[in-house]
Amino acid sequence: MRKFDRILIVGGTHGNELTGAYLIRSGAFEHLTQFSFEVLTLLANPRAVAANLRYLGRDLNRSFERQRLDNDRFNNYEDQQAREIYQRFGPHSATPVDVIIDLHTTTANMGNTIILDEESSTGLQLAANLSIAEPSVKIYSTSTSGRQDALRTIAPLGICIEVGPVVPGILDAAAFAQTQALVLQVLADLDRANQGGLADLPESVTLYRYFSTIDYPRNQAGQPIAMIHPQLQLQNYQPLYPGDPIFIDFAGHVTAYMGPETVYPIFINEAAYYEKGIAFVLTQKQQVDCYDQ
Template identity: 55%
Template sequence: MNKIQRVLIVGGTHGNELTGVYLVQRFEQQPHLVQRPSFDTRTLLSNQAAIAAGVRYVDQDMNRCCDRQSLATPTPAAYEVARAQEISRHFGTTGSTPADVILDLHSTTANMGLTLILDDHHPFKLQLAAALSAQQPALRVYSSANSGRQQDALRSLGRFGFCLEVGPVAQGVLEADLFHRTEALVLQTLDYLDRLNQDTPTTAPHPLTLYQYLGTVPYPKDSKGRLQAMIHPQLQGQDYQPLHPGDPMFLSLTGETIAYAGEDPVFPVFINEAAYYEKDIAMVLTRPQQIEVETWVEPESEARTCR
């Protein structure tokens, strides 16, 4: 595999997720923190209008408009599409300063701790995930590969896109502890990429737990589309914990418990994420899979495989 030449750290793809916004500001004020000998590190506040307005997005979700069709729109009306095109011209795979790795910093109101999101199972991504997991046992790795979602996230503009999703933290709030834990993870990621570039094997064979997308669960609603239930208090904050058939899932506004009716245990994430109310997603169901990621041993080949 070709070496990593440029890493782009992005904050503010959602303008009210302040952890990423202020981490990028910090890195811009103290660039030595993110500079590494073997590659060029850039930082970017992506959705500047949304950041200024303190909202998730101005016209449309920037993390859903980086697909080919949007990028090919001649005169986009939506601010975010225009901005995606601009970012693609710079950091896209055919851009002026293409990013090999995009690390997009997000936060969630769900209790997801430190989560690394992969959109596919490219060996390089699994390798990075395994290496970070070995260093940060609290790190969870979520894979959206089975979701059927097209490549429309901002991170998809780069050769290898990663998302850091950290929580719980309210939209519009900067929370110091999570800020520092996220910063540490970003710096560990850069260190890993630097070691990889310098041909130093960095991980032993490592078991990696991938929480793989199974589906989403909508909120119970009435015929007028009004919310009729909320996340059950027993499920609130229980991201990545098993939900068994019959376990409480929702509590209706009138006090009835609605149980999980599936046949197999699932592991919900994004439980009660504020931004997903409008997408009618109460939670995302996953199932963990243990895989073994082989030690990276042949720097110039694609020898890293997943079995």
């Protein structure tokens, strides 16, 4: 496992997700001198935090595609922020960071999730270790999603901590404490990795791997014409079987899931995903070996 010299903890990538923003603002991760690496912090989208909006011009966490960063014609506030963050912390910086831990919340009833963009052995071992220390933690792998535009992708290892359900624009003390504890656990694990490795890992770990997304039924104006079915609403990470109800329209008509196989929905009814055309994300639940990646 490679050595970690600099870890960047990021909050406020989405300006209305106050848990991460206030963890950074409050200095919760400053003066951490007990580790074998430097800990840096960043409030990623301060103007969006001030406005209590997810973003001003465009979603900052969809603004880190390399072609986009290289093209000055993209000139939203978030494009400028992305470029500045890339220059300060990215691979061509004088002091690039080795790991980015980006702090997010979701309105979905997902509990505690670690999102990995790549199924590297380092990432899997860290996630496996974390899910041993914190059994509530689920591991979601987006390696099959094709997305390469998240802030955390500018570091060799990107880890997203996603806690929910949390209402946008509020301070939630339980989510604050939970996120803080998860970050400190990840830092301790990264430190142990630096000191010689993570011991006592399981042979394999349960991953929820990105499969596809399902949008709301909509009318020609793009407005949703149905809602998440109450039986699905809170059931993130639970099996969805063919024939299970997924939507109910305003007159009470039910739509069933018609896929060929059992899937595991997450981000069910995430408020920020209405505009992205996502009612929920389908994952497949799989066991993955921790060592053979």
